Amino acid sequence: MEDVLETTPGWLSRDELEQARAQMPILYVEAVPVRVDESGEVTGIGLLLRIASDGTVSRALVSGRVLHHERVRDALVRHLEKDLGPVALPRVPASPQPFTVAEYFPTPGVTPYHDPRQHAVALAYIVPVSGDCRPRQDALDLVWFTPEEAASPLVQQEMQGGQGVLLKQALAHVGRLL
Amino acid sequence: MEDVLETTPGWLSRDELEQARAQMPILYVEAVPVRVDESGEVTGIGLLLRIASDGTVSRALVSGRVLHHERVRDALVRHLEKDLGPVALPRVPASPQPFTVAEYFPTPGVTPYHDPRQHAVALAYIVPVSGDCRPRQDALDLVWFTPEEAASPLVQQEMQGGQGVLLKQALAHVGRLL
Amino acid sequence: MEDVLETTPGWLSRDELEQARAQMPILYVEAVPVRVDESGEVTGIGLLLRIASDGTVSRALVSGRVLHHERVRDALVRHLEKDLGPVALPRVPASPQPFTVAEYFPTPGVTPYHDPRQHAVALAYIVPVSGDCRPRQDALDLVWFTPEEAASPLVQQEMQGGQGVLLKQALAHVGRLL
Amino acid sequence: MEDVLETTPGWLSRDELEQARAQMPILYVEAVPVRVDESGEVTGIGLLLRIASDGTVSRALVSGRVLHHERVRDALVRHLEKDLGPVALPRVPASPQPFTVAEYFPTPGVTPYHDPRQHAVALAYIVPVSGDCRPRQDALDLVWFTPEEAASPLVQQEMQGGQGVLLKQALAHVGRLL
Numbered sequence: 001m002e003d004v005l006e007t008t009p010g011w012l013s014r015d016e017l018e019q020a021r022a023q024m025p026i027l028y029v030e031a032v033p034v035r036v037d038e039s040g041e042v043t044g045i046g047l048l049l050r051i052a053s054d055g056t057v058s059r060a061l062v063s064g065r066v067l068h069h070e071r072v073r074d075a076l077v078r079h080l081e082k083d084l085g086p087v088a089l090p091r092v093p094a095s096p097q098p099f100t101v102a103e104y105f106p107t108p109g110v111t112p113y114h115d116p117r118q119h120a121v122a123l124a125y126i127v128p129v130s131g132d133c134r135p136r137q138d139a140l141d142l143v144w145f146t147p148e149e150a151a152s153p154l155v156q157q158e159m160q161g162g163q164g165v166l167l168k169q170a171l172a173h174v175g176r177l178l
Numbered sequence: 179m180e181d182v183l184e185t186t187p188g189w190l191s192r193d194e195l196e197q198a199r200a201q202m203p204i205l206y207v208e209a210v211p212v213r214v215d216e217s218g219e220v221t222g223i224g225l226l227l228r229i230a231s232d233g234t235v236s237r238a239l240v241s242g243r244v245l246h247h248e249r250v251r252d253a254l255v256r257h258l259e260k261d262l263g264p265v266a267l268p269r270v271p272a273s274p275q276p277f278t279v280a281e282y283f284p285t286p287g288v289t290p291y292h293d294p295r296q297h298a299v300a301l302a303y304i305v306p307v308s309g310d311c312r313p314r315q316d317a318l319d320l321v322w323f324t325p326e327e328a329a330s331p332l333v334q335q336e337m338q339g340g341q342g343v344l345l346k347q348a349l350a351h352v353g354r355l356l
Numbered sequence: 357m358e359d360v361l362e363t364t365p366g367w368l369s370r371d372e373l374e375q376a377r378a379q380m381p382i383l384y385v386e387a388v389p390v391r392v393d394e395s396g397e398v399t400g401i402g403l404l405l406r407i408a409s410d411g412t413v414s415r416a417l418v419s420g421r422v423l424h425h426e427r428v429r430d431a432l433v434r435h436l437e438k439d440l441g442p443v444a445l446p447r448v449p450a451s452p453q454p455f456t457v458a459e460y461f462p463t464p465g466v467t468p469y470h471d472p473r474q475h476a477v478a479l480a481y482i483v484p485v486s487g488d489c490r491p492r493q494d495a496l497d498l499v500w501f502t503p504e505e506a507a508s509p510l511v512q513q514e515m516q517g518g519q520g521v522l523l524k525q526a527l528a529h530v531g532r533l534l
Numbered sequence: 535m536e537d538v539l540e541t542t543p544g545w546l547s548r549d550e551l552e553q554a555r556a557q558m559p560i561l562y563v564e565a566v567p568v569r570v571d572e573s574g575e576v577t578g579i580g581l582l583l584r585i586a587s588d589g590t591v592s593r594a595l596v597s598g599r600v601l602h603h604e605r606v607r608d609a610l611v612r613h614l615e616k617d618l619g620p621v622a623l624p625r626v627p628a629s630p631q632p633f634t635v636a637e638y639f640p641t642p643g644v645t646p647y648h649d650p651r652q653h654a655v656a657l658a659y660i661v662p663v664s665g666d667c668r669p670r671q672d673a674l675d676l677v678w679f680t681p682e683e684a685a686s687p688l689v690q691q692e693m694q695g696g697q698g699v700l701l702k703q704a705l706a707h708v709g710r711l712l
Binding site: 427 | 633
């Protein structure tokens, strides 16, 4: 890789994050929380329920930024714990290979994914969780759906920015999209 | 994803890139150029030959940043064309799923990959090329190796920052690491 | 693997194939022929058109058995040439990793895939083809669809045994299932 | 798929298995048992220790046939339980996508894998196990190795038929092959 620059590690202030978002793709991880049976087959999909300030109901996957000097798998653990609580017992995959890469563009239509704030590139993983999920922070609740329900128009239309597409890709990857 | 910010697309000046590198992971793509036979089996691996200002010889994979508002596959095409020339005829994969994700840390030892300048996260792809490769820019030459040669200590020790490890992962992925 | 037996390579007669099908899973390969643009993005899906003796129209992926002492990639080349003709220029993937494994059971409902004749396990691959496709043998024609058309109910209902599901999995894998 | 035959499900006698092995590829599953830490990173690899009748020591992955009318994931569970005991708590992957496909040929040199008895095609999976492993049947013991040890010449030379190559592919897939 090209030239060598002096760098000082650090964190982003709100202004700096805003500036960075205008200038480069921001690395995200996204996790599809699933319940599996003894043979590993997916039996349920967990979606976060969010209610916006205008009362709009939406459902979301676990998602968040990878920080400077943070490994992708540590970012996954951190966001899963933040969104599902401390006793969800998520099983982060052994392989760093994501099942897909979702590219959220600020301009709609470039890809199936859209984020008005930024160009975000998300590494997406299926994460079985075997423990008790107790969402915190801004998530109101975690609701489990069957694979059939998760792919249904009803659930799909409650997902934003293309996360419904990503969810269907996850279902296809585990052989549960009919 | 959290709050919504107003952003203005733009490019990074040298100073801004330096600043960003100190504050967030930088998204890269890496490509392993390969020759394949009629049945798709890998018969050759293309490595860029670089000679540093101090005369050190090193071999490298095709690698570079993903820019703001650029798709991953467009970044791959751009860097392949930059490094292999305009008539290499690279076959960028149909799927966005990389064969692995290489996390280059400024601190050695966190992962097998190391980049003193920055925390870079690279999506890695195998890219068959069928055309004529004519390296430009800072690459002196492109040399083709057999899978056996590419995994040999001689070639491995000429690769830097853990790219030799990434090359072996690529060989394993195509079933050509013995 | 357990004990060592003396074996003599050979081919299956009709009776022997029938007997084998009643007793063990039969290994298949399946290929989803696609057209891609310069950046590797899938722009078209090729489906074989078949008309059964009762006049029923059906559309199918490229599919067939792996023979004794035949490599998976050679089986792919053979079936692609058989179904798409000699100048289709298929690009069999460099990696043996299939995008999924489709398990066709003689009993409906065990998996999304069903084959009344046998228990077939198919390794499924995306195969870009850049040449001219001229179907032979029992296929009447090869028709190209956009990703949107391929996932539509109209096309899906013309596919049998769960191949429509497999097609949607392929579209999801290449990021083209909306 | 071609014609429709009447079939009767059943099991193979020793003679029938011998006959089938001479005539078609036999479908196998192979599992690489691993220990993972909280972030999913592989910390240990479990290898079965076997002592042949001539006293030769060998190490092996979990491996076995897929039976007629048995799902791949059920075959994985069955062979893992057979080789690791009933309380190993294996986590069979949610996705049917294997990390690679290993093709064992009766003729050495066609691929890196060799099985003098048969042409076997194995779907290979990484399987985290969190419980207590108590090998039974013909396995004497299960020994845990670090990723570095597993890739070392010492361990590699105790593996047969190319399983050492498959083990290195597994290590590469989880980012633990240096």
